[in-house]
Amino acid sequence: MEGVEPLRTVDVARESGYSVQQVRDLERLGVIPPADRSANGYRSYTPVHVHAVRAYRGLAGAVGPVEARELLARLRTLPLPEAASAISAVHVRLAREREEVLRAQEALRAIRREAGSGEPEAGSDAMTITELAGALGVRPSTLRFWEQEGLVTPERVTSLRARRYGLPAVRAARVVAALRGGGYGIPAVREIMGSLDRLDGLEATGRVLRERLDRIADRTVALLRAGADLAAVCGT
Missing domain, CATH: 1.10.1660.10 (Multidrug-efflux Transporter Regulator; Chain: A; Domain 2)
Known part of the structure; x- marks a missing residue:
């Protein structure tokens, strides 16, 4: 130069x-x-x-x-517009991961309320496997795998034995998705999900989700700090 x-x-x-x-x-x-x-x-x-x-x-x-x-x-x-788009996609991904954990936290709060009252919350917001997979950003085959592993249990209500996910299953799936996104293996997730009927299990899972949010925040800050250097790289 x-x-x-x-x-x-x-x-x-x-x-x-x-x-x-x-x-x-x-x-x-x-x-x-x-x-x-x-x-x-x-x-x-x-x-x-x-x-x-x-x-x-x-x-x-x-x-x-x-x-x-x-x-x-x-x-x-890459040309500058495509390079900028690739970096923006990383920001979007991190934002989606954060939203995923926030939804899992809300699901966990609902599970805690039900555990305290002994009665399931009223509601009929059931989902098909395609709808739930889309909401979680996973493939339907992933939900079927989670079912095989005992992590999420749907209902089967049609003559074709199609899966139907009621509120409890949707909430469980949101927690599973957040844990898997945080790097937890199937055995660890199975253990965590099996503990949700106990107060200590609910509290431990809450800590796990809070730690995941903290990690996402750290990753987001790292990306923000790299902003000017990334712009310089894209401009070369």
Whole structure:
């Protein structure tokens, strides 16, 4: 870059908070553009590389290192409108994850109320498997799998034995979706769901959901902090 003093690997590392080896690894993986090489073989970087490494740090905090590497490498090849759209999609995903957990918390509060009163809440807002899958952002096959694993139990009311999800099943499915989205495996989710008839189980599940909200908030802040660096990467 004309008029800009070239940067050494150690300079990029210092400005980004990574080690020298990590900067080299990110270049090797294609996360940051290839550095120029001097006649004696030393790498020569520019501020663009610093922006790219910082952008990677934020993306990794938001979506994980593997997806961050793939996305950042792709951003450098996309036209600006498409690159901006790809970043916006990450913001939208995080917002949807947050809404999913908030709905799960409301479902858990309803389960707690029913446990305290001993009577199920009145209501007839039942869903088909297609409607519930759409509401949760999963495939119908996922709901059938959860049923096989004993996580969510629908009713079967038609002559064709079609699944029907009443309020208790919908609430359970929302909690399961939030737990699975938080990285909990099937055995752990089964244990948690089996504990919801106990006060301590309800409280423990509430803590799990609050911790998931905190993690989503941390990921969102990481993405926000990377905003200016992502814009610089997209503008190259």
